[in-house]
Amino acid sequence: MTSLMNRQYFLASRPVGVPDASNVPFRDVPVSDPAEGEVVLRNQYISLDPAIRGWMGDDPNYIEPIAIGDAVRSSVIGRVVKSASPAFAVGDVALSVGAWEAYTTAPAAMLNKLDESAGVPLSLFLGVLGPTGLTGYFGLLDVGRPQQGETVLVSAAAGAVGSVVGQIAKMQGCRVVGIAGAEDKCRWLREELGFDAAFNYKTCSNYVAAIRETCPDGVDVYFDNVGGAILDAALLCLNKYARIAVCGWISTYNESHAPGPDNLWQLVAESVTMQGFTVIDYMDRFPEGVAQLAEWVMAGKLQFREEMVDGLDNILPTFLRLFDGSNQGKLLIRIPE
Ligand SMILES: NC(=O)c1ccc[n+]([C@@H]2O[C@H](COP(=O)([O-])OP(=O)(O)OC[C@H]3O[C@@H](n4cnc5c(N)ncnc54)[C@H](OP(=O)(O)O)[C@@H]3O)[C@@H](O)[C@H]2O)c1
Structure with a gap:
């Protein structure tokens, strides 16, 4: 001893x-x-x-x-x-x-x-060079599969995972819209990370209207960090063949009985793929992910x-x-x- x-x-x-x-x-x-x-x-x-x-x-x-x-x-x-x-x-x-x-x-x-x-x-x-950055990297690129010119919507966008997701989506040539819970976070997304738009869900009375206004061409990829009412609203704004990458549902973690989304029918209406994932699914590809994230950080392309x-x-x-x-x-x- x-x-x-x-x-x-x-x-x-x-x-x-x-x-x-x-x-x-x-x-x-x-x-x-x-x-x-x-x-x-x-x-x-x-x-x-x-x-x-x-x-x-x-x-x-x-x-x-x-x-x-x-x-x-x-x-x-x-x-x-x-x-x-x-x-x-x-x-x-x-x-x-x-x-x-x-x-x-x-x-x-x-x-x-x-x-x-x-x-x-x-x-x-x-x-950014560990599980957090890797979650954003693999979740967006493998599950969200954004294509150039598409619109990517990210919730908890100013957070550790969300901020990585939005910046990578920008590098893919997408229009990127963030949802966050404070004005200063939204400003950081727009002015320093290059998001095309961001809105504060804590001062927003109508999430569907806010998403439609900031995503005028509809949403092709929704990177979902929060679940709950924001997911429900995003479901009503999806384009045909949109992808929802279900990364986490933080709005429900302290709830004993969180209600499920009301608008799941949109998966049928718009032929949407909704896929959950964990970063552990990608363990055998971690070296590739870390190398790419490190290169972007060193080049000043990925802030955190x-x-x-x-x-x-x-x-x-x-x-x-x-x-x-x-x-x-x-x-x-x-x-x-
Ligand atoms: N699938 C995976 O392998 C994996 C790995 C890591 C993380 N995750 C998930 O990714 C998400 C983000 O994790 P993180 O580590 O990057 O944390 P983070 O985003 O840095 O911090 C959590 C953020 O969530 C937002 N939030 C908290 N309660 C909320 C609510 N009720 N409604 C909406 N937003 C709320 C807050 O930002 P606002 O100020 O914007 O409200 C908070 O800053 C979590 O859901 C987490 O479980 C998944």
């Missing part, structure tokens, strides 16, 4: 509605020495993703729900402080599935070693925002900001060394 102590936020009960500290309290436990083939990471960045809210429930999901009593699962980047694997030395940096915790112990085979020598800020491997909040003890209130829209881009917890 070592003398290291690990602060962990764990799932004590499944939240109904917005999670609170009674659902996700913390405990301090000793860090065990790694078993053969394992390493111990001292976490530096913890990714905060809306999907974590889904894993706190027990509905069927694309990965197992978090078990009651387990630390809250999250992607992490950390530095190796103990290694029982020849593949990792103390001081190496790796990305891993970890948890809301200061130290993650994981099998070396599950870690992705990161190269610090290129000088790329490590946090980007959880954001990330917001880092210091301190593991801020993790739950920071996580909840994903659901009130106060995050500005990719949201991370940083645990200073």
